[in-house]
Amino acid sequence: MAYDKFNILKSSAVPLPIENVDTDQIIPARFLKATERKGFGDNLFRDWRYHPDNTPKEQFVLNNPIYKGKILVGGKNFGSGSSREHAAWAVYDYGFRCVVSSFFADIFRNNCLNIGVLPVQVSPEFLDKIFRAIEENPNTELEIHLPKQTITILETNESEGFAINDYKKENMLNGFDDIDYLLNIKNEIQEFAGDTPL
């Protein structure tokens, strides 16, 4: 599915300084029954966000109106667990275009890249700086500059580079997905398939 192009994103951010946030927290399994990609943002962090009677848990960050923005900042090992792309969909559908952490689980990172959410991995020290900056001023803006591959805390002008391979970077900048690429080399794939032993 094509998605919006990603170039430079300037936004305040929502802090979630918890480690090992797993995909069951991002979207619990009971909300995976849909057959279309619609409305997953409503159930993002469902059980951290709402009581069993569906009233909001006020202390949870998404229910605190002073924190907003298109960037989610999470603790180390973000997105571990299940391969459910619904977790990335929920993040996107809620309105986030970028997740920042000091470490991502593999499948979640892949899923994000495939749907147009940019995972930005920073050093543990820089992650701490971001959390502190937001704690001091919830309106702190971050700039994610994909062409230059940098993330900057605009208030202090502190900056760090992040890695992304050239292929994925091109895709994100242009809103392309892998299927477009693969369909273009279909002949080559079919030739290859003819020679496989299994």
Place this chain on the structure above:
Amino acid sequence: MSKTLFDKVWDSHTVQRIENGPDVIFIDRHLVHEVTSPVAFLGLKNRGINVLYPERTFATADHNTPTINQHLPVKDKLSANQLKALEENSKAHNIPYWGLGHEKNGIVHVIGPENGITVPGATIVCGDSHTSTHGAFGAIAFGIGTSEVEMVLSTQCIMQPKAKSMRINIDGNLNLGVTPKDVALFIISKLTTSGATGYFVEYSGQVFREMSMEGRMTVCNLSIEMGARGGMIAPDEKTFEYIKGREYTPKGAAWEKAMDYWQTLYSDEDAVFDKEISFDASEIEPMITYGTNPGMGIGIQNGIPKANSVEGGNATYKKSLEYMAFNEGEAMIGKPIDFVFLGSCTNGRIEDFRAFASIIKGRKKADNVTAWLVPGSHRVEEAIKNEGILDVLHESGFELREPGCSACLAMNDDKIPAGKYAVSTSNRNFEGRQGPGSRTLLASPLVAAAAAVTGKVTDPRELMEEVIA
């Protein structure tokens, strides 16, 4: 140049290598289930394209299915709708579909090996992280997201950078009461849930050589719980013996040709791994988890670690214990429990039911325990009946349910109630994983059985020694 097992299989499936980008990898077998596939099929429809190789694609219903009264219509409307979507999509694209009630139905990672879909040296994917299970046969197998499911349906390829390689060696003899599940929980407790992220793991050494195919599946299944892309074990005579004659394994000349390839599947002696880790089998005790990720496991006789002894993340650690309502330093032994869950792609095979039965035989289910015993497939269910295990279960006051993923992820009605403790043979103890507010203690089928008959966390060796005496 010398190569690892992983190199050999990956390189032989590389269609294209993109400079400073991913590899295009050809996928031999694609397993599909109802939860992660509908949006992928919708994508195909929107692009107006068909499944490229339906004969390499297999569909089953398992995640979102009831485990009682499967002959009746599925009550939950959304679930019924999802099952119908898979059935219709399979039909429209000529994919074999093994729905509820079909003799081949079961958990996707149990039926793959059962039917010979899983073979050495293959690349196998599924929209489920526990696809790593199939690595037990020397295949490269890993979970993918729905966008990638769409890629495989439409082009039989995915695009991923090659993972780094890690080898985990365990030599020596396992202690009494230590099962493959304990070996895996032990490794994860040492490496943490992110310790193998970015790596593909090969398990080697005496312990894995001597392990049954079922046991190898349990170990490879849990590779993802330490963050690994997948795990694999070099195929040997045991592997070939297991797959020979199964429905989808090659036959005749094709078998001989495949064997020529399979015989080459081992890491060369001087192959270099990015990381190597070794343990001694004697270090491993029956394990149990006390927290909210699979890395939070300890030998069952040990106490819950103190927060100040845990590396980093003190706040996260305390949040986890608070959720479990446990305290630092407490013993796990003797903690009362409410539920026992035997099943899942981790421990839902016949060997797991044999182990469970060996402990409960001649004992009674504890009154305070609700037990859900869920076979991984109809074939497993059949074996449970044929081997007389069902009678043992009944005599001890247990019932057997019908196959499916069940309480492992609690998408269906098999939900552990809020605040209740479940000793589960499944793979994840995340907050709410087995139902909102549920508290999971991951363990082996032996530990689960010991808990089921005593109503509390119990060292299974106590009950085993009684049997021996």
